Amino acid sequence: MIAGRISIRTHVITEKDDIVDVVKKYTGKIASPGDIVAIAESVVAISQGRAILPDAVKPGILAKILCHFPGKEGSLAAPPSIQVAMEEVGAARFLLGVAAAGLGRLIGRRGDFFRVAGRQLALIDDFAGTMWPFDRHIVLGPKDTQKVVDRIKQVTGIDAVITDINDIGKVDILAATDGVDADALTSYLKDNPHGNDDQQTPIVVLISPENMSRINAAAQQG
Amino acid sequence: MFNLKNFRRLMLLNGSMYMCGEGAFLLLGNRPRITNLWSKIVDGENREWLSRVVVESTLPYEYALKEINGGILLECSGVEVNMPEGKLEVNDGLLRDINIAQTGHGSVRIQMSLEYPAVYKHAVYKGFPSRLVIGLDRSFITGLMSGKKIVVDPGHGGKDFGGRGPVSLLEKNVVMPIAVNLENVLKRIGAKVTLTRSSDKDISGEERAALALNVNADAYISIHTGASADSGMEGAATLYAPHDNGSARLALYIQEEIIKKLKVRDRGTAGQPGLARMDKRIPAVEVEVVTITNIVEEVFLRGLTIQERAAEGILNGLIKYFASDRLNAKGDK
DSSP: OOOEEEEEOOOOOOTTSOHHHHHHHHHTTTOOBTBEEEEEHHHHHHHTTOEEOGGGOOOOHHHHHHTTSTTOOTTOOSHHHHHHHHHHHOHHHHHHHHHHHHHHHHTTOOOHHHHHHOGGGGGOBOTTSSOTTSTTSEEOOOSOHHHHHHHHHHHHSOEEEEEEEOTTSOEEEEEEOTTOOHHHHHHHHTTOTTOSTTOOOOEEEEEOHHHHHHHHHHHHHO | OOOHHHHHHHHHHTTOOEEETTEEEOOTTSSOEEEEEEEEEEEOTTSOEEEEEEEEESSOOEEEEEEETTEEEEEEESOEEOSOOEEEEOOSSSEEEEEEEEEETTEEEEEEEESSOOOEEEEEEOSSSEEEEEEEEOHHHHHHHTTOEEEEEEOOBTTBOOOBOSSSOBHHHHHHHHHHHHHHHHHHTTOEEEESOSSSOOOOHHHHHHHHHHTTOSEEEEEEEEOOSOTTOOSEEEEEOSSSSSHHHHHHHHHHHHHHHHOOOEEEEEEOGGGGGSOTTSOEEEEEEEETTSHHHHHHHHSHHHHHHHHHHHHHHHHHHHHHHHHHHHHHO
């Protein structure tokens, strides 16, 4: 159970950062055992070097054709991002996803593209999908998310989750340390405390009731 | 006088371990910590228009606010910065930036740099996080812009679709939401706005110029995107009417502000012979909000964020233009 939360502004995370060091630096004097650190998936991916500039991608003919199809799902709009997505899951699976989406649309069902082509494609942010200075990049989803949260727990002693939250309140917990009830966290995160636009708060500390009682006591004393 | 209560408080403020029944706990790492700083334009409770600055921290702390040359200084004591120090750019037309620095053990300075003078109010909202909220009154801007007649022209229309993105976006369509956003923010501050078109129809340059003349416009802002056969061309530019009537100065201000807002390549300002048809009394510019033929910027243009920010950048340029006009008028007296 969560009794409070606090969003933490960080520097602009780049591929030169180790996300575990970032978490340690910004939560070291805020989070205590029992709390949970929530980290936005996009900064984990960026720290892993998964932000790609368009010049690094050569869209094939298929990507150039598919970008003209109406009703492209998610954030895949430009040929380079479609090319990157095809390389992530393979062209055959991507095309199966496109076919499934077309059939799904005939019967008024949404979401078939990602069900067939792969959920990881929903994590790809096209241009403008990530804040400056990564707004000209295609940002893929993070890798090895379970290893990342486990390493955070090992180094800091604090539980951790990696989140994918959009602005319409959809929360996905991509990985969580042992013992964290990921489903129970969604209601505390659906208003996206990581913020958007200029609010650069990729780390949120979710405070346990026990620690919250101590904070309240300190606030009264102060 | 020493007693246990004072001792506990002292221990908390100095950042030691807080002792309690079940052992020692690191309580929020010692003293209050500032974790976030952000600002937003909001309507106040009494319909006043405010730049709201919010300083979030783990616990409350002591602070003092004072006016300084060009801004407001917030001095905090008994608190540590738990976020990057340095300058946060805001550029909301009133608040230029906020600079936060740890100046000593437990001392933090937060300096808000203002474009124009502003009255401010402040309050602390207890809770978690604790929030120190400073409301900066933007009425200087409403006073400046109220009653100004601005013609906003969404470029192209009808059969003339303007530039076309590498995927499918058309200039005539994407300039419309930007123009409507600009209309809305201008109306909010009391300007009188006329759109040259509100639907997808052809209008000649002469008709657009005549409309601006009919309403005796104080400024004419035409919204476009850049377009080029060179797909590598990117960024924003502002073009101006070739009259010696303030158009070039208006273009400079708008260009400066739009670059701050959009953080795209600055293609500068230049004369636009096509605007020669505008009446010489009306400052007139054509704003090329990024470049539609660039594959990345076509995606930008589809997003609501850039459509809103482009309007805010143009508005900030207009505000600077009219503010400098007022300054010049005073200087002339």
